[in-house]
Amino acid sequence: MEGKWLPHPGAQLLLLLLSLYMVWASQTTSSPPVSQPCSFYSGKSCEECLRNVSCLWCITNYTCLEYPVHSILPPSSVCAMSSARWGACWINFEALIIAMGVVAGAIVxxxxxxxxxxxxxxxxxxxxxxxxxxxxxxxxxxxxxxxxxxxxxxxxxxxxxxxxxxxxxxxxxxxxxxxxxxxxx
Incomplete structure (x- = not known):
């Protein structure tokens, strides 16, 4: 399984919960709904891209991509985990997975x-x-x-x-x- 990263099921659950929270948080903000496709925001800013909840921002090449909903985490072919942002520009998926794993381990x-x-x-x-x-x-x-x-x-x-x-x-x-x-x- 080269090039395909399979996270732990617990991490998948935590990320799913986080994504649900981000969807909820983005819906409670007062930004108007965006009807443009995600690719429209490529080359612009991360904040503009992430106004649309279904978009994923990749810092390495400044592209705004459609979030791959078929997998909980974006595969490395789409964007590296350390460069992927979703929901908020300051959230690094790689650090988030580690932090949530540590928090979940501490809770357990x-x-x-x-x-x-x-x-x-x-x-x-x-x-x-x-x-x-x-x-x-x-x-x-x-x-x-x-x-x-x-x-x-x-x-x-x-x-x-x-x-x-x-x-x-x-x-x-x-x-x-x-x-x-x-x-x-």
């Missing part, structure tokens, strides 16, 4: 870093919550055991107290040998 990298950081924070938060739940569960188990122990102590105290009262009134039977309750009959 930033989004990736943010997603990774959010996933890390979420994972860490779930671990903290899990550890906190384990600690709370252990505290609940200890509290339950403490309450059961206190309940057993209170039950023993009540039993001792009741036995003292029964003994005082003679209701407590001697439990020294198991047949004592049958002797009274």
């Amino acid at each position: 990298l930033t989004i990736t870093i943010c997603c990774c950081y959010c996933c890390y924070c979420k994972k860490r938060m779930s671990q903290v919550i899990f550890l906190r739940m384990d600690a709370e569960e252990e505290n609940l188990i200890r509290e339950r055991e403490r309450r059961q122990q206190q309940a057993a102590e209170r039950k023993n105290e009540r039993t001792v107290k009741h036995n003292e009262i029964r003994k005082k009134y003679g209701l407590l039977q001697d439990t020294d040998h198991p047949y004592s309750k049958y002797e009274n009959e």
Whole structure:
């Protein structure tokens, strides 16, 4: 594929978006619509050529050409990338592709870093919550055991107290040998 430059699909998308913006920006300016063909402006100025949105200015030979819409970027046979201007005379396609690639890469990298950081924070938060739940569960188990122990102590105290009262009134039977309750009959 000698002489044919195929840009990255992401760069094509960025240039398409830029071209749509340029079309929008050129339509919002107050310049009257131009009905002349692009070749009419060859040899004149870049500003005159680019008033028509469908025109492409080539700085190397001062020609105004019809923008090749079948390809997003003008091929090098039409005009070199560093010399092609479209939409505004100060926009260099080559520098624009590099700048937009860097900006797109920075945006993708930033989004990736943010997603990774959010996933890390979420994972860490779930671990903290899990550890906190384990600690709370252990505290609940200890509290339950403490309450059961206190309940057993209170039950023993009540039993001792009741036995003292029964003994005082003679209701407590001697439990020294198991047949004592049958002797009274």
